[in-house]
Amino acid sequence: MNKPEVLAPAGNLEKLKTAINFGADAVYLGGSKLNLRAFADNFSNAELSEGVEYAHSRGRKVYVTLNVFPHNEDLEGLEEYLIDLYSLKVDAIIVSDPGIIMTAREVVPNLELHLSTQANNVNWKSAMFWYKQGVKRIVLARELSLEEIKEIRKRIPEDLELEAFVHGSMCMSYSGRCLLSNYMTGRDANRGECAQPCRYKYSLMEEKRPGEYFPVYEDEKGTYIMNSKDLCMIEYIPELVAAGITSLKIEGRMKSSFYVASIVKAYREAVDSYFENPAGYKFNPKWMEYLTMISHRNYHTGFYFGEKNRQIYETSSYIRGYDIVGIVKEYKDGTAVIEQRNKVCEGDQVEVMRAKGDNLKVTLKNMMDSEGNKIEAAPSAQMIFTINTDEKLEKDDMLIKNKEEK
Template structure:
């Protein structure tokens, strides 16, 4: 069976390592310049070197986004940046602009190039054009269906990779080409500074005889640009059948907890398909796990059909959060205690859940906690507080602790 790549976002070095530990085959990252997510923490040169070394030690790969739409004034610095990426040994660069493509070919003819979703590749003629120029991979436009993707696959060379977003935030504009942020905030979405103005609350009005009347009388419909998140975990067989070779998760600005939970769920679903493709059945637990991370309501985007009115959330742009990420295991001691780095407040006697890579969700209770001076404590309220604790189960490094948010 053809294997697929599970491609995860990594906004910083911690997220990169978590992505690989929890089952990603590759990650995509941004440097400090020339990427489409300038608000993410992103990677310094030193972090990028460490991240690439960590990935290669595990037989994994690192792709770097260079997918802005540059101006002529950017060219000299961009050329130097490509040289730096080549020296670091990144596995591929993701580009959307023909000029950037040519710079990469000139600086390092052997560097693997992926054509970004920003290039809006939605047909096999365009895909073959990029392949003939030397591109190894096409990241398809997010507006493609399974059938359209299958047609593209059937009319392109077998050694050309097809990458598609299968989970995460959707853009209301075609393949991310949006200027609302530029207009409302002066932040250029096409140079990595999108303010997500589409998530804001608006009134839609129509001019009639010099007066403005509300088009939408119902106030519950004022978030009319606000798209739901994409989630395709129910459709793993269709993904394989369509010819997609890389399954991409959106979210370089999301937390390490989001990366871990999302990668872990899709890893389980994909591995279950590898094990028995003929009898693969969707496990509702995988979707439950995705819902335990911060998310919006889910949709299937364009994969099954053109989105209709149910593809947007008109009532609110807020994320749904049902669980708090409370800590990550940094060390396991010989005496049965563990060292945890706190991320949200936790207390003795809290009933919690623990997740680990390639493991089922575990349920336990915090039995004891001690501060760095070895003194017993009842709670850990301080950000990134280092805590020694005992749980009712055995865990390992990089396991994640979470607890339900009590509402009411």
């Protein structure tokens, strides 16, 4: 058995560092061009350079997405951009379009290629085709079962890697190739601008009765007929490993640093625990607790086990139990310096989440602003404040708060 990589999303430089700090083996991110998250805080070349250096200095990897389906005008400057990425020493690019693959092989032949899930690879013959085009890794389509993945693994060369999504939002359309957003809003999902109209609430209108709307019911549970659940495979690490998956991919470049930290921590601990003792491995319920703290929809195992009912009809809202309220920047002699993320008040009880170990609880005492003035709350985004605590906090510890607690 080969230990699979834990691959995390990095929507910006802070999230990249969070993912690395909490145990990700690699991150994937969007650069300045040709990625499918046009509205993420995508990386400039300077930020990418810093991110690559941060990851490489800790033995981790960085993959850059170039996974749009480009129109002619999108190809302008492609060669120069590929050369820039190669010079920045990114570890691989994630691609879906044959034209981009061909260009990459011409201008940066030593840059590793990973085939995006957008390419809809669902069989071993297709995997072999891409392997012959120089692709090192296949990011499998989400529509595959574990049994199908096992069959692909058996029929492809050992050095062709398989990557699969194990956690995060699922798309109602086949491998994300959807025209609904383009049709309804003019924002092309296949060029990184999806407006997620599948999450909208729909009603039925008969053409001769304009303005008279009738609700659309699905199993009498509601009207969100295209609204997918979130994928979660944390309980099935042994099955994922047995299928021969090289990389366990977490979705969510648009999500928060808290989301990234919680999910990476859970999957890091689960994978490590399994490989420490495969025969005696047991699922730890605390890993699911990490995953239910964050903003999420109801969880499901997607297509992996051939189950039905992958949609959730009653709501498009997220379940959100905890918020991140601050990040520890420094701790010395009982005083912690905190950078605020959400409003927090004197006397609030918060949990401290760090890369290793269980969460611990701390009550915020003697809050002061950066000038040393006593304050009752930290209401301003990213303001610096201090607290006193006997708990020895560490740099980059994340303070989180149950939304229902005072």
